[in-house]
Amino acid sequence: MVKYNCLNPIAPIGLELFTESYEKVDNIEEADSLLVRSASMLDMELPDNLKAIARAGAGVNNIPVDKCAEKGIVVFNTPGANANGVKELVIAGLMLASRNIVGGINWVQTVKDDENIAKLVEKGKSKFAGKEIEGKKLGVIGLGAIGVLVANAAKRLGMEVYGCDPYISVKHAWNLSRDIIYVKTKEEIYRTCDYITVHVPLLDDTKKMINKDTIALMKDGVIVLNFARDLLVNDDDMAEALKSGKVAAYVTDFPNAKTANMEGAIAIPHLGASTEESEDNCAVMAVKEIMEYMENGTIKNSVNYPDCDAGVCVSGKRITICHKNIPNMLTQFTGLFSVENINISNLINKSKGDFAYTVLDIEGDVSESTAQKLNSINGVLKVRIL
Ligand SMILES: NC(=O)c1ccc[n+]([C@@H]2O[C@H](COP(=O)([O-])OP(=O)(O)OC[C@H]3O[C@@H](n4cnc5c(N)ncnc54)[C@H](O)[C@@H]3O)[C@@H](O)[C@H]2O)c1
Numbered sequence: 111m112v113k114y115n116c117l118n119p120i121a122p123i124g125l126e127l128f129t130e131s132y133e134k135v136d137n138i139e140e141a142d143s144l145l146v147r148s149a150s151m152l153d154m155e156l157p158d159n160l161k162a163i164a165r166a167g168a169g170v171n172n173i174p175v176d177k178c179a180e181k182g183i184v185v186f187n188t189p190g191a192n193a194n195g196v197k198e199l200v201i202a203g204l205m206l207a208s209r210n211i212v213g214g215i216n217w218v219q220t221v222k223d224d225e226n227i228a229k230l231v232e233k234g235k236s237k238f239a240g241k242e243i244e245g246k247k248l249g250v251i252g253l254g255a256i257g258v259l260v261a262n263a264a265k266r267l268g269m270e271v272y273g274c275d276p277y278i279s280v281k282h283a284w285n286l287s288r289d290i291i292y293v294k295t296k297e298e299i300y301r302t303c304d305y306i307t308v309h310v311p312l313l314d315d316t317k318k319m320i321n322k323d324t325i326a327l328m329k330d331g332v333i334v335l336n337f338a339r340d341l342l343v344n345d346d347d348m349a350e351a352l353k354s355g356k357v358a359a360y361v362t363d364f365p366n367a368k369t370a371n372m373e374g375a376i377a378i379p380h381l382g383a384s385t386e387e388s389e390d391n392c393a394v395m396a397v398k399e400i401m402e403y404m405e406n407g408t409i410k411n412s413v414n415y416p417d418c419d420a421g422v423c424v425s426g427k428r429i430t431i432c433h434k435n436i437p438n439m440l441t442q443f444t445g446l447f448s449v450e451n452i453n454i455s456n457l458i459n460k461s462k463g464d465f466a467y468t469v470l471d472i473e474g475d476v477s478e479s480t481a482q483k484l485n486s487i488n489g490v491l492k493v494r495i496l
């Protein structure tokens with residue numbers, strides 16, 4: 111029986127994919143795998159039994175990815191599964207920031223019981239006049255699953271769209287409309303655009319990328335949208351820029367104690383992926399990733415181990431090994447089976463950064479002592495026998 115635990119509610123359409131070989135457990139210590147959305151795992155003790163974590167979503171900054179790799183725990187995410195949900199909210203964010211819709215709606219509430227409300231509206235509405243987005247310049251920083259959809263949709267709405275992503279993948283480049291103006295540096299976006307939207311992961315080199323220095327490069331009255339992570343923006347610098355009018359509006363999907371109270375900020379309660387469709391897509395993808403890994407050792411969409419698909423094992427046993435990416439590992443693995451005169455019918459070895467993954471299909475069985483010897487090889491992090 112494979113045991114799993116959900117650290118956040120996961121859409122039933124995903125959980126229903128688990129067969130009778132899987133059991134949901136409440137105790138994390140017992141779990142072979144975990145499903146999570148945004149719950150923070152950063153201070154969590156990682157149980158020795160844990161083999162896989164699937165983030166039903168994109169951002170993995172709530173998961174200690176490197177620590178997991180060191181323990182041979184494969185961390186998955188679900189790339190693109192919620193991208194459309196976020197794209198649609200970003201488009202809404204463009205409108206919210208351009209048309210003072212929030213201010214207008216709040217004002218209507220203040221006069222809602224006045225019997226002359228219709229007249230008051232016609233008299234008062236000029237306070238909430240806005241700007242149209244058509245013809246304006248939008249800069250998209252990060253052209254991944256979300257950034258590409260945002261760029262293409264904004265183009266279709268008549269905006270002039272600039273995009274920047276030094277690490278753009280071939281897949282995303284193919285999907286990017288050729289009407290998007292691809293620029294090499296973020297500085298070109300900062301200097302040129304009326305609206306700037308960030309769609310990059312939170313990493314050491316993206317943290318606080320929107321700060322007083324980068325804001326200084328921007329056009330006066332720029333609108334900044336952040337549907338990626340709050341720490342991408344220096345909140346104090348943003349508050350200053352909103353106060354001075356340098357930034358006309360800041361739309362964020364990540365309210366915190368500062369931005370929720372910030373004059374000029376429009377704070378949305380992290381709703382980007384909170385649609386039925388996105389939640390379903392993420393849950394289905396996350397559960398399939400866990401099942402494929404638990405049953406066949408297949409790794410797809412991992413953020414800390416290499417992709418590896420050995421198909422279904424057709425020989426005696428499959429052994430999967432998470433290990434360090436260091437010399438002599440394969441020699442030691444194969445040496446063990448050679449001593450026992452066991453034939454290896456299939457072998458795959460892949461690496462990603464400091465970590466590697468080996469799948470060995472053998473004819474016959476694996477003795478307890480061989481399993482122990484594999485486990486005790488220096489650099490081996492987790493061995494599974496399927
Ligand atoms: N608001 C929400 O509910 C919500 C939902 C999904 C994702 N997100 C956030 O949005 C981020 C992006 O999601 P995605 O699905 O598009 O991810 P993705 O991995 O498909 O795209 C991220 C892109 O950023 C690029 N990138 C990385 N570093 C960069 C840099 N320094 N400068 C420019 N580009 C850089 C990468 O090359 C990649 O193309 C996630 O990491 C997550 O933090 C938020």
Ligand SMILES: O=C(O)[C@H](O)COP(=O)(O)O
Pocket residue numbers: 147148149166167168169170192380382383384
């Ligand atoms: O990174 C993501 O996928 C989003 O921030 C969505 O987070 P959520 O699953 O908690 O809504």
